[in-house]
Amino acid sequence: MVKYNPFNLILLVLSSLVLMFILAPLAGMFIHTGGTELLETVNDKEVQSSIWLTLWVSFSATFLFAFGGIPLAWLLARRNFPLKSLVQGIIDLPIVLPHTAAGIAILGFISRDGFLGKTADIFGLSLINNPAGIALAMAFVSIPFLINSARDGFAAVPERLEKAALSLGASHSKVFFSISLPLAWRSIMTGFIMMFARGMSEFGAVVIVAYHPMIAPVLIYERFSSFGLKYARPASVLFIIIALGVFILLRLISVRKKEINLIPDAET
């Protein structure tokens, strides 16, 4: 029970203000969106395909990049190598870059003059204005969330469990798949969800790489700039509802796994 002394009161007021700051605009948007408008938007084929595109492209980007990101996270948690801090800094770089600048960088990389663009061109594929380009832009800005969370998860797995598995005759890959990965699973899933959510909400980098096909944030911006606030609101509300639904669903799936308390390694 919190006691009502002046300090607690100040904490309460300040905390409430911050929460209000987050909730008030969202609540205002929901209140100002009528049921009829929302229903019309739900049935709008353009909105439907845009939200679907956002979801599957972000999920695919997260899923594919997890194959490289998770092993990298394990390396960062378990191995010491030259320039490790630099590697860690590079991983965090997309978080601090302005996202439009990230979009420009990606565009240079995937345009016909860039390395990836040239390679894709050989197969008759253009990455600009293509879901593959969107996926790359989403992954670029969101992959730090997966790597950092997975790295923390691997670091929390006591090394003695991995050593015990090795001493029982397991190969390094067997140890990774039977001990490290299952025990870091929660953190990996949290990172996965964060990367997916961050990719889904990306606008700045994506709009430079691909205005079309339109992902939901670009569609909302387009409706706002062409028709105004009233017209952009229902699409925003719908996208938020669906994003929240997916977020909650993934969270529920990931926490269904039994919680395991990991006792850290004793100091010797």
Add this chain to the structure above:
Amino acid sequence: MLRLNNIFKKLGDFTLSDININISAGEYYVLLGRSGSGKTQLLELIAGLNEADSGEVWLDNENITNKKIQERNIGLVFQDYAIFPNMTVFGNIAYSLHCRKLDKKSVNQKVNDVAGELNISHLLNRYTQNLSGGELQRVALARTLITSPKLLLLDEPLASIDASLKDGIKRTFRQLNRKGITIVHVTHDYREAVSLATRIGVIHNGHIIQEGTPEMVFKKPVNKFVARYAGIKNFFRVKFFIDRGSWKAQCDGKLVFNLVNDDYPSEGLLILRSDAISIHNGEPVKENYNYFRGVIKEILPSEAGMEVMVDAGEIFFIDISQDDFKKLNIREMSDVWISFPAEAGIVLEGSI
């Protein structure tokens, strides 16, 4: 069986050096040392989890220094057991068999056999979160023994177990040793070493400072560190001299002890085990004994019964049983006599 030749390993500021150990098949070797003495590092080096900077590890006349950990056939039971929390007891025990891709029938058979041997058959389908320390220890042992290791390494195996369960686990270790399994057991507890070891190696600051049978190590410690480790509290800085043909030792406090004739340095440290000294209400008259009059300063309960601190010109710590304590009817500030045989004094050489 196991031979360590001139092992050297630098770990940050800490160094394991000049480690030479030779363990015969069937021995129960206890590596005794405080935390930070390097005993766990040495064990991990034998198991193959770490590599030595120089030196060799030989097992059954085979140089295994550079052999992969998976191929060494050495079983290691970790401190706090290192049980895999994402598997059942069965999954833990069967882990090494799954690594060797044994068929399901053989796995079941082997797991049931070893679980029966260690009385944990009833736990096989349980997850490990709610098991007691003793149960976890047995699971860890079963998981290691199922690999039929040539050598069993135990890292502080009794450190996290309730006192009431320790005897049962010790019995299991003794039985395994009697069956012919060579054991290297690491501990910081000298009582554990005395009760289990056929041979003890005392490790301090990365060096083996004494090796021998428990009797030898605790009755004739090579230095003050080992003596303190063995629970000895009576240390006297003395000068040795001959008086009328008999060796004697004089303390700084001028108390003079009679010694058995031997070769002594001019000065050194004389130590007395607390249980080698007796307390009397009257003056004891015994030949070849030392006896002094003193005052009891403090009486504290101890593992042996009572620890009595007597000031007889020097401070003596004496262990007596509860029965003797009752018979003597002594209390703090009582006047008493203390005695100990002339051969009870252990002389430590060097300046220490």
